[in-house]
Amino acid sequence: DVKVTQSSRYLVKRTGEKVFLECVQDMDHENMFWYRQDPGLGLRLIYFSYDVKMKEKGDIPEGYSVSREKKERFSLILESASTNQTSMYLCATILPGVEKLFFGSGTQLSVL
Amino acid sequence: SQQGEEDPQALSIQEGENATMNCSYKTSINNLQWYRQNSGRGLVHLILIRSNEREKHSGRLRVTLDTSKKSSSLLITASRAADTASYFCATDRGFGNEKLTFGTGTRLTIIP
Numbered sequence: 001d002v003k004v005t006q007s008s009r010y011l012v013k014r015t016g017e018k019v020f021l022e023c024v025q026d027m028d029h030e031n032m033f034w035y036r037q038d039p040g041l042g043l044r045l046i047y048f049s050y051d052v053k054m055k056e057k058g059d060i061p062e063g064y065s066v067s068r069e070k071k072e073r074f075s076l077i078l079e080s081a082s083t084n085q086t087s088m089y090l091c092a093t094i095l096p097g098v099e100k101l102f103f104g105s106g107t108q109l110s111v112l
Numbered sequence: 113s114q115q116g117e118e119d120p121q122a123l124s125i126q127e128g129e130n131a132t133m134n135c136s137y138k139t140s141i142n143n144l145q146w147y148r149q150n151s152g153r154g155l156v157h158l159i160l161i162r163s164n165e166r167e168k169h170s171g172r173l174r175v176t177l178d179t180s181k182k183s184s185s186l187l188i189t190a191s192r193a194a195d196t197a198s199y200f201c202a203t204d205r206g207f208g209n210e211k212l213t214f215g216t217g218t219r220l221t222i223i224p
Binding site for chain 1: 143145147150152153154155156157160200202204211212214215216217
């Protein structure tokens, strides 16, 4: 099975801090995704990447950036964390030809 | 923007009963998928149905798709306590980048 690992399960940061969320997949997949999940809003796509150094904005990219220097690692960056970025962040990758997403366990980020 | 809306938002049933969840979406799709999320964890893929299919089964799961009504339903038969989770539909609009758009979810509680 595909393994997607998110570096932190829970994270508490202060307003204005720069925050890095790391995601690693073990299957050499090209496509990787970052979603945020909020109650009543479901999952919303922040950014996705379809290869090393390639990225595209999702539906809510404002306040975020991403980095993909190696195929297995996709990082989400909050340049200056704000309280409205308190959320569950989910990383995912997709199995080519199978069309289903594999998710990490999520990072619950609290910005105080 | 949200593509899918699940209905109901929350559902509680007795163990052994059947559970039905519905999903409506707005634009044409390539396929529709259902995912399950146990509390505070990542999502797990359950089943995929393509736009040219009307019904699909997988174990105790039955999914239907009505593209004329832009809706899908997920039926879980003979529910078990372990089915307690949130269920999300996700649509692939066929842009070629395998980007999925998720609904807001149904919270299912199975009462032992």
